[in-house]
Amino acid sequence: METIIQAFVDNPVYLAVAVILALVIIIGFIRKLMKLVLVVAAILVIYIAYMIFWLDKSPYEIKEELEKIPEKLKETSSQILDTGKDKIEKTFEEKLDEKVKDLVAPN
Structure with missing residues (x-):
């Protein structure tokens, strides 16, 4: 070298x-x-x-829409959870009523 x-x-x-x-x-x-x-x-x-x-759409509008996505996801997920919760409660009440009827009035 x-x-x-x-x-x-x-x-x-x-x-x-x-x-x-x-x-x-x-x-x-x-x-x-x-x-x-x-x-x-x-x-x-x-x-x-x-x-x-x-x-x-301009890049600014696209950016604004991208910033709204987490908010929309929160709203949608909360709606889905509420709907699921209502259906579960309704199903639970129906099953509970059936069991109570079976216990009260046996065949």
């Missing part, structure tokens, strides 16, 4: 070639990164356009 470093220090041509090669690699990496950013931005713009034109 020291010999490679010493060769770069002793011979400026090798150092210049190494620097140019490093710059080419860095520039290539930055270009690919920029392409990725542009593709992601284009996809985001297409997605927003889709949401606005075909769903007739």
Whole structure:
């Protein structure tokens, strides 16, 4: 490793070639990164356009609806629980009445 470093220090041509090669690699990496950013931005713009034109909702309206979901879930689950509780109580009362009738008036 020291010999490679010493060769770069002793011979400026090798150092210049190494620097140019490093710059080419860095520039290539930055270009690919920029392409990725542009593709992601284009996809985001297409997605927003889709949401606005075909769903007739802005991102803010969609965000508001997403924020309402937990509240709607709570309401729906409480309604389901209340309905289930009422049905269980009704069934329990019917079964209890049947058992009481069986005990009071045996066949």
